[in-house]
Amino acid sequence: MTLLEQFQLWLATMWPEWAAYVTPAIVGVVIVIAFALCMVIVFIYFERRLLGRFQIRLGPNRLGPEGIFQPIATAVKVLLKEDIVPAKGDKWLHWLAPLVVFVPVLMIFAVVPFWEGAIFIDLNVGIVYVVAISSVSAVGIYMAGWASNNKYALISALRMVAQVVSYELPVILSILGVVLMVGSLSMSQIVAAQTIPFILLQPLGFIIFFLGAVAEMNRSPFDLLEADSEIVAGFHTEYSGMKFAMFYLGEYCHALAYSCIIATLFLGGWRGPLLPPFLWLLIKVVAVFFVIVWIRATLPRLRVDQLMSFAWKCLLPMAVINLFVVAAEVLWLPESLPWIMVVVNFAFAGALILLWSKLFTLGGGRVEV
């Protein structure tokens, strides 16, 4: 039983039924959205400073101590900007698209377990809900690209749809490996089952899920849809002001949400010694985001065909094989010996990665199509 349900039962003893039903929902929504937005602001600051340090610069450090008020200044600046709608664009879609991008991403946080029982709603199909709802923002980006009546925006939107559809498959298949081990789709069950973090039990699944998640949140090196050297700013070329801020927020919210999901699925969620559980989750989320920024600071952007061949020829077969191996291990290995599984899976992941990098290095390291 989650904390909110207990709150509801406690309220029902003195309030009318409808009030006891509505109040916990509102409280939960406010807490979750406050968490998401505060963390997003922290993330924006964190990424800018961290990216600066990766590039031997300082990053924003003028406003407030060490520049911590810079995201607020940026937000105010963006809010005060003029809101421009293209003359021949589809005004309603243009207005609706940022919402369709932003809202589903916020909805992911409904099933993120913060600690024991502290989850907005403990869906029994939690991880399926995450996969389903996070794909909706792809529709929003396509709407933005279409409504802008701009060729670059449309190219970017088409690229994004192709990318998200391609990377969805390996992501889901690597989630299935986790689900097989837990025997449940519920997020709190997944956390409860991780006496050993699943990153150790299935490293290959973690790598595939991580890369797929980075591709789905459209971050570097998979940020083809806003490749500024090719297609200006991509789908938000024609956006400014508040609507642009929604896309920007949505992007970071997506990164935060997927960091939470990765921390929950593979790093043991809120489980950890000594420190309070919520702090453990935060540490893991920030660690995942650090790696995402690190990748962004290092790797150059992929070409479109490389992106697609990476998804379909590399991640997808590896995810399928990983799923079969995990299924066989769950079926035949005794549950009392998880460390055998760790060793076997690490060896297996190494062998598979070597094999696939061999397949991809035809022609002297050039990725063949």
Add this chain to the structure above:
Amino acid sequence: MKFERYGIGIAKGMALTFKHLFRPPITVQYPEEKLVVSRRIRGNELVWYPDRCTGCATCAKSCPQGNIEIVTHVGDENNYVVDKFEVDTGRCMFCGLCVESCPYEALAMGLSYERAQYRRGQLVLSKEELRLSDVRQPSGYARPKIEATLPEQSLLVNWDREKGGQKLSLVPLSKKRGRGV
């Protein structure tokens, strides 16, 4: 086994960027920290030495833009007395021809480089404003004697943050925010 073709390049790149986290940033935080400029910088505006100037107006003739305006009258000892020496620095392109052409070294290029003004009229400098002062120091451009006294330029590659970038011993730039600094 050669690992060059097995994705080891990605690992190498990641290790490289990770090392960058522990390097000191190369950013010069401008208003607080300043690099020492070249000794022969054709910097801010001009420095005019009224005691050396004979009012011959060679500088005015050599200026391609005609920025320098000199008005003189004949004094008691049959010399020129400079009534007006005005430079419209808004149109100056820092070619340095006036400094090179001056026969008495009465003009020098400036050493400072912060010359933003709020009004266009402030860019026209009168002869009082052009004199040598704390904030208006000569650079070594076409003036080897001055050049020898100036500190060496601090290049970014051998700039030491601990010693501080502020090496302009003649002008405490960060303290004095006067005109032309």
